[in-house]
Amino acid sequence: MMEQHLLVFKDVAETKNITLSAKKLHMSQPSISLQIQNLENQYGARFFDRTNKGVTLTKEGEIFYAHVRSVLDILTSAKEQINALAKGQRGLIYLGATLTIGEYILPNILAYLYKTHPDVDFKVKIANTESISQDVLEKKLHIGLIEGPVPRHKDLNVEKFWEDELVVVLPHSHSWASRKSITLAELPHERLVTREEGSGTRKVMEMALKERGLDPEHLNVTMELGSTHAIKQVVSAGLGITIISALTVNREVDQRLFKTLKIQDAPIYRPLSILTNAQTNQTKDERLLINLLHDHRLLSDILSKEFSELEDLE
Incomplete structure (x- = not known):
C-alpha cells in the first residue's frame, strides 16, 4: 500500500x-x-x-x-x-497542560465546555513544559497549554492567551491585610513559604527577584512544599506568606481566606501560552477551545467561578 x-x-x-x-x-x-x-x-x-x-x-x-x-x-x-x-459525531481533543494550568484553569474550562458543548470529549495529559512541547511536535497532543518560557521550534505555533501575575498571598489575620501592595524591600522581613527548588513557579519568582535587585538568598524561606495546595493550607494557618500565581487564589472561596497583594515597584508576570503544531490544521472543536482561551472576559468569568456556578455562564 x-x-x-x-x-x-x-x-x-x-x-x-x-x-x-x-x-x-x-x-x-x-x-x-x-x-x-x-x-x-x-x-x-x-x-x-x-x-x-x-x-x-x-x-x-x-x-x-x-x-x-x-x-x-x-x-x-x-x-x-x-x-x-x-463515533456519532463526537469530537475528541488530545490536550496537554502544565501543572498550574492543569490544576487551576483546566477543570473550570472543561466543566464549562462539557456544559455548553457536550459532544466534545477531551483526553488530558498533565506534565512539564518540555514533555508537553515534545508531544505537540510529535502530534500526540493537538493542543498544549504551558506556563513560562516556550521552547523555540519551527514546527511550534505559540499564542499567548493569559498574563499570569505572581502575587504575595497572606491570611486575612496578617498585619499587611489592609494593604493593596508591598515593596520588594519588605519581603525579606517575613517568613516565606515557597515551592521546592526546581519548580517552575519558584524559578520564575527567583529570576524575577534577581532581575529587580533582590537576592533570593536574602528571603526568609521557612518552608518548601511540593504543591501549591499545600502552600495555601500552611499560609491560611498563619504560618507565613507566599508568592504564587494569582490564578491559584482567583476563586471566591480563596478570596475569603486570603488577601492578595501586588508587588508595587516591580510586578512579576509570566505568559501562559497555547502550543499547536504548525504542520497541522485545527479541527472545528479545537478552534472552539482556542477561541475560548482568547476570549479574555469569558475566561476571567469562568476562572473566578466555583463548579456549581458554571451553569449560570451559558
Missing part, C-alpha cells in the same frame, strides 16, 4: 538509519530498502545518499520529504474525521 511506503520513507528520513527504522517499524532491513527503492524507481530520482554511517536525504529527497509529511497529515486528518463520524 502506498501509505506504508510513505511511512517507511518518512521514518528513514528522520532516523537517517535503516537499521533503526527497521527496529522501530518491526520490519526487516531488506524490506525497508526494497520499499525505498520502489519509491525511487517510481519517481525516477535518488532520495538518499547511503554511507557507512547511515543515510541522508538528497535534494530530491528533501523535496519529497516535505510533500510526504503533508500527504500523511491529510490522511491522518481524514481518518480522524471518519472515526468521529463512526
Whole structure:
C-alpha cells in the first residue's frame, strides 16, 4: 500500500538509519530498502545518499520529504474525521497542560465546555513544559497549554492567551491585610513559604527577584512544599506568606481566606501560552477551545467561578 511506503520513507528520513527504522517499524532491513527503492524507481530520482554511517536525504529527497509529511497529515486528518463520524459525531481533543494550568484553569474550562458543548470529549495529559512541547511536535497532543518560557521550534505555533501575575498571598489575620501592595524591600522581613527548588513557579519568582535587585538568598524561606495546595493550607494557618500565581487564589472561596497583594515597584508576570503544531490544521472543536482561551472576559468569568456556578455562564 502506498501509505506504508510513505511511512517507511518518512521514518528513514528522520532516523537517517535503516537499521533503526527497521527496529522501530518491526520490519526487516531488506524490506525497508526494497520499499525505498520502489519509491525511487517510481519517481525516477535518488532520495538518499547511503554511507557507512547511515543515510541522508538528497535534494530530491528533501523535496519529497516535505510533500510526504503533508500527504500523511491529510490522511491522518481524514481518518480522524471518519472515526468521529463512526463515533456519532463526537469530537475528541488530545490536550496537554502544565501543572498550574492543569490544576487551576483546566477543570473550570472543561466543566464549562462539557456544559455548553457536550459532544466534545477531551483526553488530558498533565506534565512539564518540555514533555508537553515534545508531544505537540510529535502530534500526540493537538493542543498544549504551558506556563513560562516556550521552547523555540519551527514546527511550534505559540499564542499567548493569559498574563499570569505572581502575587504575595497572606491570611486575612496578617498585619499587611489592609494593604493593596508591598515593596520588594519588605519581603525579606517575613517568613516565606515557597515551592521546592526546581519548580517552575519558584524559578520564575527567583529570576524575577534577581532581575529587580533582590537576592533570593536574602528571603526568609521557612518552608518548601511540593504543591501549591499545600502552600495555601500552611499560609491560611498563619504560618507565613507566599508568592504564587494569582490564578491559584482567583476563586471566591480563596478570596475569603486570603488577601492578595501586588508587588508595587516591580510586578512579576509570566505568559501562559497555547502550543499547536504548525504542520497541522485545527479541527472545528479545537478552534472552539482556542477561541475560548482568547476570549479574555469569558475566561476571567469562568476562572473566578466555583463548579456549581458554571451553569449560570451559558
